[in-house]
Amino acid sequence: MKNPFIIPILSILKQHKEGLAEFDIIRELKSQFPDFCTLAKDANLCLFRQHFLVMNALYQLQTQLWQEENLKLTISPIHIRIDFSFVKSDKDTEQDSKTERTDVNHSAEVKLASYYLNWQEYTDTDEAEVRSLLDNFFKGIQQPKKMNEAYEILNLPKDATYAEIKKQYRALASQAHPDRGGSATKFIELREAFELLAHNK
Numbered sequence: 051m052k053n054p055f056i057i058p059i060l061s062i063l064k065q066h067k068e069g070l071a072e073f074d075i076i077r078e079l080k081s082q083f084p085d086f087c088t089l090a091k092d093a094n095l096c097l098f099r100q101h102f103l104v105m106n107a108l109y110q111l112q113t114q115l116w117q118e119e120n121l122k123l124t125i126s127p128i129h130i131r132i133d134f135s136f137v138k139s140d141k142d143t144e145q146d147s148k149t150e151r152t153d154v155n156h157s158a159e160v161k162l163a164s165y166y167l168n169w170q171e172y173t174d175t176d177e178a179e180v181r182s183l184l185d186n187f188f189k190g191i192q193q194p195k196k197m198n199e200a201y202e203i204l205n206l207p208k209d210a211t212y213a214e215i216k217k218q219y220r221a222l223a224s225q226a227h228p229d230r231g232g233s234a235t236k237f238i239e240l241r242e243a244f245e246l247l248a249h250n251k
Contacts, residue, residue, distance in 0.1 A: 051169055052110075053103065053106050053107040053110055055079060055103055055104065055107045056107045056110060056111055058078075058079060058082060058083070059075060059079075059104065059107045059108065059111065060111060062074075062075055062078050062079075063123075063130070063131065063132055066131070067131070067132075067134075068131065069124075069129045069130055069131025070129075070130060070131070071127065071128045071129065071130070072101070072104055072105075072127045072128075072130060073127075075104055075130065076100050076101070076104060079100070079104070080100075086100060086103075089103075090177075092177045092180070094177070094180045094181065094184060095175075095176065095177045095180050098175060098180045098183075099172065102166065102171070102172050102175075103172070105125075105162075105166040106166045106167060106169070106172070108123065108125050108130060108166075109125070109162075109163045109166050109167050110167065111123055112125060112163070115132065121133070121134065125159075196246060197246065197247070197250065199243070200242075200243035200244075200246045200247050201243075201247065203239055203240060203243040204218050204219060204222060204240065204243050204244065204247070205218065205222075206218055206247075210247075212248060215244065215247050215248060216244070216248065219240060219241075219243075219244040222240050223237060223240050223241065223244075226240055
């Protein structure tokens with residue numbers, strides 16, 4: 051299925067020849083297309099769908115630009131750009147014709163492209179699955195050692211409630227805020243600790 055956001059994304063990439071982040075593309079699409087902000091009632095599911103539509107369009111565009119225009123579209127969350135300096139050689143064309151290259155077929159990029167080009171992933175993913183994805187992600191970063199460090203950074207006991215965590219964070223963050231002469235590093239450390247503990251409550 052052709053993604054309706056391919057043309058707007060191509061236009062955005064044209065305006066930003068130096069490249070830009072996925073976040074910037076999403077922000078541009080939100081400003082151009084109000085319906086892009088209402089893809090689901092649940093905020094997390096809406097964000098998942100926005101992300102999926104952008105990545106699907108980018109991977110479709112990547113294939114089209116490579117095969118038809120000999121242009122390379124690099125895709126990463128923080129830097130997406132069309133590389134006009136890259137010239138596709140005869141060797142690249144030969145390799146394109148070899149579809150059974152195991153090293154490429156098992157690479158992370160090919161797996162990502164395969165996921166985002168499968169529209170069923172978009173339609174089958176619901177609020178519960180997005181919540182599960184987020185919970186699994188946070189469980190991965192909520193190692194006991196990191197949790198203990200977060201309590202220490204905020205000078206809190208391990209049985210602190212969400213309200214206590216939030217109150218303590220605000221007090222410490224106001225002292226450490228760079229606008230008030232504090233340290234940016236300390237401020238970010240406090241925010242990281244707060245995010246980690248708040249999500250766990």
